Amino acid sequence: MNSQVVPLPLLNLTFGVHAFKALALATDLGVFTELSGSSTTVPRFAERHGIDERPAELLLTACTALGLLHLDDSGTYTNTELSQEFLVRGKPYYFGGRVAVVDRHEYPAYLKLADSLRGNYPVTWDAERQESLFAPDDPVMVEFFWEGRYTLSAFSARRVAEKLDFTAIRRVLDVGGGGGAFAVELCRHHPGVRVTIFDLPFVCDLTRTRITAAGLADRIPFVAGDFFADRLPEGHDTVLLSNILHDWNEADARRILAICADALPADGTLIICESFVGDDKRGPAPAALMSLNMLVEAWGRNYTAAEYTSWLREVGLRTERGSLLDGAPTTAALVARKARP
Structure with a gap:
């Protein structure tokens, strides 16, 4: 046995469930929002939340x-x-919504990960009854996703x-842009x-309210449709695909790229934002784990930049x-341009 090899890295991996559930519980209780501009002690926290001091201390110690x-x-x-910037509800980059999705939507599915592995099907939704993950009649999806x-x-x-x-960009079509994060940020940074x-x-x-609240309704219109069934609207010099392609199998992902290429004018730009798995398939870990997540979520995976480059070339994009x-959940943006005829 190599005495230099110890099991601590494996132990640390097992602590992942404890760490996440501590984060999820504290976020659900509103701990970080409660402490924005304020403070607490174990007795005060226990009294406020109607719990004994022992569990209050355990949770606060874990969060510390x-x-x-x-x-x-x-x-x-x-x-x-960190928590003040990203875990206080109402802050511009509040991350609690993602925590809730993982806790309520993804975490239970991992109890069935082996079923997904053996059967090659998602378990966060009913693949026999629903057409896709994105169903309007799924209350968890509507409330949290x-x-x-x-x-x-x-x-x-x-x-x-x-x-x-973005100097030469004026009209962006955000395909699958529900939630509105990219639309809001692009408009805020580029008048x-x-x-x-x-x-x-x-x-x-579901997204209109957020756009109105951001004061950008006059610059962010909506077109409702299904990119597999409806033609994409014309008149845009740039098409954005943000965290869309990994949900779909290879054939559908390539089909989406062809649809987007067809909607672009000559010399138009396509931007793909994803967590890219390395071309050598050795990582990075966040992208690889998000790719594994597709096993319980959908039919796709996180593709590599080399795969996208090849597929884009097939539909006339370079x-x-x-x-x-840097520092973002989405690891990279890939930019391609449609060739002139």
């Missing part, structure tokens, strides 16, 4: 160890910079708006840009560059 709370020498807990979609995408959208050159959200009718209805989105 995870870097979500700060404990001073007087026994007072406050938010850390689209809010979680926004919170997962908002910071990535900000990075795209900051890092990519000359208008973004059309194309998505299913019920998703458009990959120009890729940009890493």
Whole structure:
């Protein structure tokens, strides 16, 4: 036995469930929102939430160890910079919606991961009864998924708006843009840009309120439709696909790319934002794990940049560059341009 090899990395992996459930419970209780501009102690926290001091201390200690709370020498807990920025409801990049989706929608499905592995089918929805994951009659999806979609995408959208050159871009078609995160961030950062959200009718209805609240209704119109059944609206110099393609199997992903290419004018731009698995299929871990998540969620996986480059070439688009989105849940943006005839 190699004495230099120890099981601690494996133990740390098993702690993942404990860490996530501590985050999910504290977020669901509104702990970080409660402590925005305030503080608490174990007795005060226990009294406020109607619980004994022992469980109160255990949860607060766990959150402190995870870097979500700060404990001073007087026994007072406050938010850390991380939780203050991303776990306080109402903040621009509030991440609690994504936490709720994983807790309510994805976490239970992992109890059936072996079923998905053996049967090669998703378990977060009824594949025999529903046409797809995105069903308007699924209460969990309606209540949590689209809010979680926004919170997962908002910071990535900000990075795209900051890092990519939008000088020549005026009209963006955000295909499957429900939630509105990319539309909002692009318009906020680039006053000359208008973004059309194309998505299913019920998703458009759920997203309108957020666009209105952002004060951008005059620059972010909606077109309701199904990209497999309806022609994409014309008049856009750029098409955006953000976290769409990984939901679909290879044949459907290539079909979506062809549909988007057909909607672009000559010299038009296609932007693909995804968590790309490396071309060598060795990682990175977040993209690989999100790809595994598709086993319980849908029929796709996280594809590689090399695969996208090949598929784009088949539909007349030339990959120009890729940009890493540092610190964002979506790892990179791939930019391609439609060739002139």
